[in-house]
Amino acid sequence: MKILVCISAVPDTTSKINFTDNDTRFDTQGVQFVMNPNDEFGLTRAIWFQEKQQAEVHIATVGESQVEPIMRKALAIGATKGYRIDAAPVDGFFVATQLSALIKKEAYDLVICGRESIDYNGAMVPGLIAHECNYAFINTCVHLEIEGGQAKAIREIDGGNEKLSTSLPLVIGAQKGLVEESDLKIPNMRGIMMARQKPIEAIPAIEVAPRTFDVHFERPKVKGQVTLVDANDLDTLIDLLHKEAKVL
Amino acid sequence: MSVLVYLETENQSLKKSSAELASFAKALAGSEKTIGLCVNASDAANFTSYGLDELIVIDHPAQTLSAEEVAQLVAAIAEEVSAIKVIIGSSADARYYGSLIAARLSASYIPNVAAIPEQRDGELLYKRSVFTNKGYAYTAAKASRIVIGLSKNAFGIHENNQPLTLSQRSLDLDTPKVRSEGVEKASGKATIADADVVVSAGRGLKGPENWGMIEELADILGAATACSKPVSDLGWRPHGEHVGQTGKPVSTNLYIAIGISGAIQHLAGVNTSKVKVVINNDPEAPFFKAADYGVVGDAFEVVPQLIEKLKHFKAQTA
């Protein structure tokens, strides 16, 4: 089984978000980039397939050279080869088109994406890939087993779970639950040393017109002051929620 | 030309989110025709208050359709009625079939839309939340068609009574690649996605055995229960309750956070809720800065009292 994990580099979850150039661009100054958390859950499951079912795990990122440290981390966790598609990601369609070209060429059996990237929250790359490559698609995937080309999966739905079955080739949108937080691997020294020898192949991007364009950005409005209510005066809280906030 | 809005159904009824989605579609359509589309809705004829000109009801033998089937259906009808704009919601299902619809229509896909678009330099710009609500982008569509995912509670319900043409029909759909083997859902319980009120608790509750009072409070308010990430990581509560940047988004009318510190990753996922109430014994907890109302106090004392007082309040207002 050949697996591709699509990894996006996103601002660390604690980052303060600022915009620059007259609010037309995200300001990366001082921002630490990390592997998208949803992708990390997916990668960990991929490595499980590698260890338990002799799968071969590759990774791919659409991005410029500054994403390589994050790709190295994925290699240190256990992936054997990386592809960096050399372009600044413009929108989800652009990214999905680049990845689809690689997926078709390498004929991956399983493509693991995150359910969404926590930067632009598009939640669209895996679905767009599935359509373009004509693969099955399971989103918000919290359980995945594969045996003889058949997949059994569980996806999270509003208020519960749905059991699903399908055949490979398959794209999933991964999230927490696919593996537990405690299963996430921290690269060890040996992994880091080995990762230095592993290839990251830079491939040129194909020309494609993006389908959306972010014209400008804005930060959310600053919140007003909190109204504190005494712990011994909860009637006042109920009154405020009823009459002032009108939510009771 | 027209605007098409896909309305989800559950147990043969249109979901509550339909009213907001149809209101938004009407506002976006202006003088264009506003057409609704839904599957197996027995109450469709009554859906006359939100400005739809036409509602297409598809009869299908399956109770619910898979994401692939929804995508095929919506794309086919969008072609048929020449819809330039297709509107969907923000449920877990919508986040599944949204990209598949856009792919089929070669459309621009703009999810997490937070408002009616604005004209600027001859272009329509869609305000959408990015960086998990830490910012907004004003995004232009470059393809001739566009699929718009409206965030919950972003536009509100706008009544607009109007005669509705109902058309009922069936449509053959391809066999999907992914088969459903059954759904597991707590029956009768409000879900985080649909509830108007969400009661959420964190590590301040000390252990899973203390969730009785959280569930009781939620019951009284008809609320869904939620939790912070460590609480689900520790196995105190199921993963489905984890809310925040890496969990479920919450965009509800009232969010009550009990024993949650208000870490930036938690706030990012819940801060589009309209009214936030925080109960925490540490006056320095960062959540107080993001809250509308706060009670500094021990949850084990405040919550039981709040339950009693709310019971009294509900009895009076009932």
Ligand SMILES: Cc1cc2nc3c(=O)[nH]c(=O)nc-3n(C[C@H](O)[C@H](O)[C@H](O)COP(=O)(O)OP(=O)(O)OC[C@H]3O[C@@H](n4cnc5c(N)ncnc54)[C@H](O)[C@@H]3O)c2cc1C
């Ligand atoms: C990559 C990443 C992603 C993350 N994503 C998320 C996410 O999506 N959602 C999320 O929630 N977190 C997320 N986190 C974790 C986040 O950083 C915090 O650790 C977490 O939100 C803290 O949970 P908590 O508030 O329940 O616990 P704590 O921070 O331990 O806070 C407990 C609070 O309870 C209060 N308390 C204690 N006793 C009482 C009492 N008796 N009565 C009242 N109050 C009391 C304390 O004053 C404290 O404020 C993420 C972290 C990382 C690194």
Ligand SMILES: Nc1ncnc2c1ncn2[C@@H]1O[C@H](COP(=O)(O)O)[C@@H](O)[C@H]1O
């Ligand atoms: N630039 C990128 N390079 C590689 N994979 C990406 C990139 N952007 C998004 N993805 C993948 O697509 C998933 C969903 O991203 P999005 O559709 O942008 O929310 C991510 O979790 C990644 O797995």
